[in-house]
Amino acid sequence: MIEVNDIYKSFGDNEVLRGISANFEPGKISLIIGGSGSGKSTLLKCMVGLHEPNKGKVLYQKQDFTRLNFEERIPIRKEIGMLFQNSALFDSMTVEENITFPLQMFSEMSNKERIERANFCLERVNLEGRNKLFPAELSGGMKKRVGIARAIAMTPKYLFCDEPNSGLDPRTSIVIDELIQDITEEYNTTTVVVTHDMNSVMGIGQYILFLYQGEKKWEGSNKEIAHSDVEELNDFVFASPFMKIAKEKF
Template identity: 80%
Template structure:
């Protein structure tokens, strides 16, 4: 489990996060949603240690991550897999080398074990045999899947995903959602996804945290979201005619 308690984060005079509290449970997909500038990605970066909050705690299974120094954080970092919004693949590395990169940093596997693990991860994301391709040779959806393969290379206990469906066509976005769901179930990891994709919200949202102007405005499941009377949430989620129709089905 990951718990955030009273998280505040500012950049100069811009108070981006204003006292966020939330719990993210293992084996479930938690989605962080909200408009642009609401603090979604900032919260995610605070959770993984890329930003230091001015106030509050990020707790991994009872351990206060925010109070740890670099060395103390290493065991938890080994258990974290992360897919960045643009996939963040190394252009000069092959697909196989990109996937092996975390294993080179954090594992004591032999070379053959690392290659075997890369092959397994590529099979899990339906990209078997693409080891020697470079990122420039991949489509956007394939890059996302390679990014996911790299994120699961260390068999993560915690999986963080930032805008996995941005720039993808609807069919590919559904495949990415299904893959995230399958991997969450397989590893029973605590999965946290930042997204603007309302199809993801209605499809895989076990727990949804809605941020509005840097505050926690609502939390619940995708079944509960269809029956909320929170105006700001309704305006955000059900703005399109398609989503309004989807709400009626729930």
């Protein structure tokens, strides 16, 4: 369980987050959605410690992460997997080396054990035998899958994904969503995804947090979102003709 309590975050005079509170449960995919500048990526960065909130708390299993120093945060950070928007693979490393990198940093595995774990993770994302390829030899979807393999290498309790479907075609996006869903269920992971992809929202959004201009405007599930009476949420969700047609079927 991750609890976010009354989070405020400013950059100079620009107040990006204003009093955000939410609970993110294990075994469930939680989505943070909102338009550009709504504060969704800033909230995620506050949750993982890339930004420090000006006010409020982030609790991991009731432990106040925001009050811990760098050394005290290490045990929690070892339990976090992160999938970045651009995959953030090391171009000079092979697929295998990218996946084993966190294992070298944070585990006491032998080299043989690290390679075995990399093979398992590659099999998990359907990329068996691609160990020696470099990122430049991969498609965008394959890079995202390698990013997921690296994110789960340490068997994380918490998985954070920042725009995992950005730049992908619809079919590949579905593959990525299904992988995230399978991993969340298999490992009972607390999974938090920042996205603007409405296919993801309707497909895997078990809990959805909608931000608007730095404030929490709505929370609920993908089964409830179509029936919201929040004007800002409806404008965001049903902006496209496709979603307007979909709304009529609910």
